[in-house]
Amino acid sequence: MNLKNLLDLSDDIFKTLTEQSTLGISVSDLKGNYLFANNALSIMTGYTKPELLSMNNSNLLETELIQVEHEVINQCTNDTGKQKNAQFLIRRNDNSLFTALIISKTINLGGASCILATIQDISEEVIKNNETKKKEHFNNIIREVSNDGIWDWNLTESIIDFDERYYTMAGYQRGDLSNRISEWYKKIHRNDVANVISQFKAYMAGEIKNYDVEFRFKCKNNNYIWIRQRGKIIEVDENNKPLRFVGTHSDINMQKEYENEIILQAHFDSLTFLPNRFLSLDRLTVACEDAKRKKTLVALLFLDLDDFKKINDTLGHEAGDTVLIEASERLRSAVRSIDTVGRLGGDEFIVILGGLKTVNEIHPIIENLLKKFRAKFSIRSRELKLTTSIGVAFYPNDAEDTSTLLRHADSAMYDAKAKGRNTFSFYTDEMNTIAQRRLCIEEQLHDALTRNEFFVVYQPKIDFSTLNIMGAEALLRWSNPTLGQVSPDEFIPIAEQTGFIVKLGEFVLKEALKQAKIWQETSKNFQIAVNLSPRQFRDPKLFSLIKNTIDHCKIPPHLVELEITEGVLLKGQDYIKDILTYITDLNIKLVMDDFGTGYSSLNYLRTYSFDVVKIDKSFINEINDSAKDKALIHAMLSMSHALGIKVVAEGIETKEQWESLKQLGCDYGQGYLFSKPIDVKAMTTLLKSKKNICPD
Numbered sequence: 001m002n003l004k005n006l007l008d009l010s011d012d013i014f015k016t017l018t019e020q021s022t023l024g025i026s027v028s029d030l031k032g033n034y035l036f037a038n039n040a041l042s043i044m045t046g047y048t049k050p051e052l053l054s055m056n057n058s059n060l061l062e063t064e065l066i067q068v069e070h071e072v073i074n075q076c077t078n079d080t081g082k083q084k085n086a087q088f089l090i091r092r093n094d095n096s097l098f099t100a101l102i103i104s105k106t107i108n109l110g111g112a113s114c115i116l117a118t119i120q121d122i123s124e125e126v127i128k129n130n131e132t133k134k135k136e137h138f139n140n141i142i143r144e145v146s147n148d149g150i151w152d153w154n155l156t157e158s159i160i161d162f163d164e165r166y167y168t169m170a171g172y173q174r175g176d177l178s179n180r181i182s183e184w185y186k187k188i189h190r191n192d193v194a195n196v197i198s199q200f201k202a203y204m205a206g207e208i209k210n211y212d213v214e215f216r217f218k219c220k221n222n223n224y225i226w227i228r229q230r231g232k233i234i235e236v237d238e239n240n241k242p243l244r245f246v247g248t249h250s251d252i253n254m255q256k257e258y259e260n261e262i263i264l265q266a267h268f269d270s271l272t273f274l275p276n277r278f279l280s281l282d283r284l285t286v287a288c289e290d291a292k293r294k295k296t297l298v299a300l301l302f303l304d305l306d307d308f309k310k311i312n313d314t315l316g317h318e319a320g321d322t323v324l325i326e327a328s329e330r331l332r333s334a335v336r337s338i339d340t341v342g343r344l345g346g347d348e349f350i351v352i353l354g355g356l357k358t359v360n361e362i363h364p365i366i367e368n369l370l371k372k373f374r375a376k377f378s379i380r381s382r383e384l385k386l387t388t389s390i391g392v393a394f395y396p397n398d399a400e401d402t403s404t405l406l407r408h409a410d411s412a413m414y415d416a417k418a419k420g421r422n423t424f425s426f427y428t429d430e431m432n433t434i435a436q437r438r439l440c441i442e443e444q445l446h447d448a449l450t451r452n453e454f455f456v457v458y459q460p461k462i463d464f465s466t467l468n469i470m471g472a473e474a475l476l477r478w479s480n481p482t483l484g485q486v487s488p489d490e491f492i493p494i495a496e497q498t499g500f501i502v503k504l505g506e507f508v509l510k511e512a513l514k515q516a517k518i519w520q521e522t523s524k525n526f527q528i529a530v531n532l533s534p535r536q537f538r539d540p541k542l543f544s545l546i547k548n549t550i551d552h553c554k555i556p557p558h559l560v561e562l563e564i565t566e567g568v569l570l571k572g573q574d575y576i577k578d579i580l581t582y583i584t585d586l587n588i589k590l591v592m593d594d595f596g597t598g599y600s601s602l603n604y605l606r607t608y609s610f611d612v613v614k615i616d617k618s619f620i621n622e623i624n625d626s627a628k629d630k631a632l633i634h635a636m637l638s639m640s641h642a643l644g645i646k647v648v649a650e651g652i653e654t655k656e657q658w659e660s661l662k663q664l665g666c667d668y669g670q671g672y673l674f675s676k677p678i679d680v681k682a683m684t685t686l687l688k689s690k691k692n693i694c695p696d
Helices: 003-008 012-020 039-045 049-053 064-079 124-147 164-169 181-185 193-204 252-269 277-294 309-314 318-332 357-375 402-418 428-446 488-498 501-519 534-538 542-553 574-585 602-606 618-623 627-642 656-662 680-689
Strands: 024-028 034-037 084-091 099-109 110-121 149-154 158-161 210-220 222-235 243-249 297-305 342-347 348-356 377-378 382-384 388-395 422-426 454-461 468-480 482-486 527-531 560-564 589-597 614-617 644-650 666-669
Touching: 024 039, 024 099, 034 049, 039 049, 039 110, 064 318, 099 124, 149 164, 158 181, 164 243, 181 193, 193 210, 193 222, 222 252, 252 277, 277 342, 277 348, 277 388, 277 402, 297 318, 297 357, 297 402, 309 318, 318 342, 318 348, 318 357, 318 377, 348 357, 357 388, 388 402, 402 422, 402 428, 402 534, 428 488, 454 501, 454 680, 468 488, 468 501, 468 680, 482 488, 501 527, 501 534, 501 542, 501 680, 527 589, 534 574, 542 574, 574 589, 602 627, 614 627, 618 627, 618 644, 627 644, 627 656
Parallel strands: 388 422, 468 527, 527 560, 560 589, 589 614, 614 644, 644 666
Antiparallel strands: 024 034, 024 110, 084 099, 099 110, 149 158, 149 243, 210 222, 222 243, 297 348, 297 388, 342 348, 377 382, 454 468, 454 666, 468 482
16 A cells, blocks of 8 residues: 555544644655645645645745755654754745745654655744844944943842943943942932932932933042933833833933033133133122122122233234233132132123122222232243223112123223223213213214214424425314214224224325315425324225325325324234335325334334324423433434434424424424314415414
């Protein structure tokens, strides 16, 4: 009897079991030809039973797996009775594939060896396993990329487990740290542990949705690093009591250092490390609020270094920075530990003195501050004298808000400057009036040109050799309907500070050259002098303005004088040298104004091609009363003439001053002795009359 007949003769129990099974069951000979297949296998593959019985298992398996199946069959044959497990891809009748787990073993039926196999469709399990593996792989990648440490906290036993990264993050190895939570808390910085515990309790109680806390954690080397801890409850009991708490530790030390650097930059001056304007005013607000509660006073001191600009201009910004650093140290050392010293910008500082009961308490502090600055500064082996002017305003006596208090202290500082510097002033209501006028001047200045409020006047210059008017200096005047006649001493510094001086300078140049050209029709060699401010030299259009105006007015360049002060030359920048070179190349006369009052006037005469110098009025005032001033004027004249430079004395008010200047050999002069600045009409009349304006 053959094997097929034996199977056909199997009892009903075998048939019942195989046909009711949800697993595919097959019996095949050792060559893989199917001898039996149950309903489940037929449904699983989409083939009918007769079709399966006419097939070999190689018809179902993917081609590349046939060899594997042969090896399994061989193993089953050579190892009779032992079960073999293998996964295969089986192709269904509709050509689709599924993953099957095939468990096979060799059995003996009627003396013939055959292979009994169960086939289970495990496609869904494989997909789930693959997804799980992918997720685990992804989580591992995320963990490696994020560089976080993982912790698992058993809340019932108060034991916490850590992964490897958690240890290495702080320089530990496994075994270095106890897994008892009480010991772990000891590694947290004492200033942070209360917050960590508070956040944990709040999260466990459901008061906050997320557990996310930052703290400092002690490393093996006893240094602290900043950690960000985040966690989540993943297991609770039947009463919803948390049992398991897991999360991550992230090393945020670099982030904290960066944040601290940002805070430092935002709140502290990068040069002196004093509180900057923002933080200083914030501390002033706090001090005033505290004073309001305690009914005490706050004194705000506004300090400005005297003549600091000259340090920057003559020695350079590096030397200026050194002075500012030293100044900040002197300020710190002169005040109390509870006081705030801040830098507002440039050479402006403030000192906040809180907790005062009387105004008189600040006198010793102010005297100490002034004394500190009277000591010389040693910069690059040079000793420099640099004093400070201090303005003082009190809260709440002088102002009830910080912005007004600061403004009043600033006004008081300007008053100290006006008093001669190296001193202090308390704020008064009069200063507020001055400050208000300054603000009003600035507001009215803006549109004054378009309202035609500015006009030019001319002060004659006398040639001492001929006693004739040889030219005039163009001077700007302002008449405003609100402010009245505004002095140049008031509006010129404000125009310089705001940059409006550039437009004013253009206006004066065009008006003066246009009018000078008219006067030259009757006074052939009439020279016109126009002042240029330091701010104008920062205007890239300055040279083209000068050249175009001369060309437009058709005025001979050698009859134009441009007066500059030492302030223009102090920085010694190349663009200033270039402009001055272009000016002299056009044959325009270059005049140094206020000669003798600066640091390096003699050097400038050697460096630049000046045609004329003007001796400052301060020397002329004392020419007949001070032998030193007279000697200095004589030296200036001798030196200038030796260099081929003409000399103008300005501010001549008496006949005696004029006589002395003539005796010393001065070339030209101007001043109230001859004529005050006069308008176009008066100047025209004066030139046409040929009147000798020199006194008899």
